[in-house]
Amino acid sequence: MDDVTRDPRSKLRHLEACLTGPVEYRKSTGFENWDFVNEALPELSLSAVDTSVTLAGRRLGAPLMIAPMTGGTPRSLEINRRLASAAQAFGLAFGVGSQRIAIEDPALAQWFQVRDVAPEVAVFANLGAAQLARGYGPDEARRAVQMIGADALFVHLNPMQEALQRGACDFGQVERPLGRICNELARDGIPVFAREVCFGMTGSTARRLVQCGVAGVDCAGAGGTSWAKVEAHCATTTERRERALRFGEWGIPTAESIANVRGAAPDLPLVASGGIRSGTDVAKAIALGADVAAIARPFLVKADEGEEALHRHVEELLGDLRLCMLATGSGTVGALRGKLRRVAS
Numbered sequence: 001m002d003d004v005t006r007d008p009r010s011k012l013r014h015l016e017a018c019l020t021g022p023v024e025y026r027k028s029t030g031f032e033n034w035d036f037v038n039e040a041l042p043e044l045s046l047s048a049v050d051t052s053v054t055l056a057g058r059r060l061g062a063p064l065m066i067a068p069m070t071g072g073t074p075r076s077l078e079i080n081r082r083l084a085s086a087a088q089a090f091g092l093a094f095g096v097g098s099q100r101i102a103i104e105d106p107a108l109a110q111w112f113q114v115r116d117v118a119p120e121v122a123v124f125a126n127l128g129a130a131q132l133a134r135g136y137g138p139d140e141a142r143r144a145v146q147m148i149g150a151d152a153l154f155v156h157l158n159p160m161q162e163a164l165q166r167g168a169c170d171f172g173q174v175e176r177p178l179g180r181i182c183n184e185l186a187r188d189g190i191p192v193f194a195r196e197v198c199f200g201m202t203g204s205t206a207r208r209l210v211q212c213g214v215a216g217v218d219c220a221g222a223g224g225t226s227w228a229k230v231e232a233h234c235a236t237t238t239e240r241r242e243r244a245l246r247f248g249e250w251g252i253p254t255a256e257s258i259a260n261v262r263g264a265a266p267d268l269p270l271v272a273s274g275g276i277r278s279g280t281d282v283a284k285a286i287a288l289g290a291d292v293a294a295i296a297r298p299f300l301v302k303a304d305e306g307e308e309a310l311h312r313h314v315e316e317l318l319g320d321l322r323l324c325m326l327a328t329g330s331g332t333v334g335a336l337r338g339k340l341r342r343v344a345s
């Protein structure tokens, strides 16, 4: 992610690691501890189920986002354009990966452009909090948004990954610049969301982010792609690889992360990512308190296979989501909330 993206080749190594390496957590999201409560008399037809929601001022056809991954190289652009086209076809939200390289070298901005294939999509720009600690502020945030005609900005919080990747990490001054960015971009009508990348969030972090003025959060938890394992895969020294592997299972599982953030911020727009792997996972994330679920690595794998594979996968996810809604008597996405029972501690 952020610091790595100083060099486009590092970004490509991340892509390759996520396509080929053993980078998934052994630990689970915690969704298996919850079952939906079947409704035998839903008074609904499958075709009447309404999966639409609103995010960052745009209407989505389904509560699903293609999580931020890449951009800034010709190969990344090809993947992003495939993903963004699918987002347009199915009414999903879409995020580009960290734009730091293109902030520092504007010639690379061309490798982030997706708006022409995704004119109606809720598109999120992306910068890292590590850059905020090093002096990025509202100017850079605006440039990232304008660069791709985004509707919103993600600021990713990844201290664990930064430290594993670089052997150093300065997150000593993030809240103040984040507050300034939230404030200034709000005046432009651009919501700023903070996001983890897979290590999860506590309720107190969520409260501090609300204090900073964020318009939403992605609580990205553990149970899917482990960024410690990605860094282990990409490490250039044995010492770094071994350290990253020791932290391979670090993180708050996604189900717990959702509950933490929702408990602390009942009305905050909440995206949930990290190990969402099926339409049932999407539905469970929402039933536990998220507004929208987001998926990264599986979409990358399908996009790499080709457009048809990607579209088939989205259709399957959305079909399963609709079925969960029907069989819980949920005519709308909001009605899914709470329709779970705990089956394990």
Ligand SMILES: Cc1cc2nc3c(=O)[nH]c(=O)nc-3n(C[C@H](O)[C@H](O)[C@H](O)COP(=O)(O)O)c2cc1C
Residues within 6 Å of the ligand: 001, 002, 014, 015, 018, 067, 068, 069, 070, 096, 097, 098, 126, 154, 156, 195, 196, 197, 198, 220, 223, 224, 225, 273, 274, 275, 276, 294, 295, 296, 297, 298, 300
């Ligand atoms: C190849 C790849 C690159 C990523 N790069 C970024 C990034 O630049 N910025 C960011 O906020 N998250 C980034 N992520 C993190 C994802 O958005 C997501 O939070 C994480 O992978 C967990 O979701 P998953 O289990 O569905 O993969 C990246 C993920 C992947 C797979």
